[in-house]
Amino acid sequence: MRRLFLLSAAVLALAACDRKADAPADKASTSTEAAPAGVVLDAAGLPKVRSGLWEVTSTEDRGKTTKVEKQCVGEEGTRELREILTRRDTPECKFTQGLKAGGFVVTAVCEQGGGVKSLLTVVWHGSETAFDMKMSVGAETPQGKIDAGEIRAKGQWTGPCPAGVKPGDEIE
Numbered sequence: 001m002r003r004l005f006l007l008s009a010a011v012l013a014l015a016a017c018d019r020k021a022d023a024p025a026d027k028a029s030t031s032t033e034a035a036p037a038g039v040v041l042d043a044a045g046l047p048k049v050r051s052g053l054w055e056v057t058s059t060e061d062r063g064k065t066t067k068v069e070k071q072c073v074g075e076e077g078t079r080e081l082r083e084i085l086t087r088r089d090t091p092e093c094k095f096t097q098g099l100k101a102g103g104f105v106v107t108a109v110c111e112q113g114g115g116v117k118s119l120l121t122v123v124w125h126g127s128e129t130a131f132d133m134k135m136s137v138g139a140e141t142p143q144g145k146i147d148a149g150e151i152r153a154k155g156q157w158t159g160p161c162p163a164g165v166k167p168g169d170e171i172e
Helices: 006-014 075-085
Strands: 052-061 065-073 093-100 104-115 117-124 130-140 146-159
Touching: 075 104, 075 117, 117 146
Parallel strands: none
Antiparallel strands: 052 065, 052 146, 093 104, 104 117, 117 130, 130 146
């Protein structure tokens, strides 16, 4: 299970909007704002996190469901984060990503057919060793009614991965 940076609701919300391998890379809308204090950006302009063992507490359903996970994160973990942060427009979905409101923000609006739109907003605040992420996922009907939920995740780097544990492995 890979919920460390890319929670399942975001995957589901964006599944219909999967970018094609030939999707143009120049369609992303990004801000040129300077990185907020504590946020370290890599060469691609995306938030960078430290490789090692991370403990992440996620809360769904307005605090009704809380889960704590520990996972060894390496390049594979940062690729998961990059997947959600670097989506590109498709005919069905329009994405924006960049530095806004003191953090890294991704928004998506996807046409689902029948006039229904799926909506996603991810706001990531943090540093290389800690983050706070909020995901709002919802659907808008043709009549303008919105049914939405929110997932919050807070993560903390706890140190190097234990011996014998490789990136992607979860710790019980």
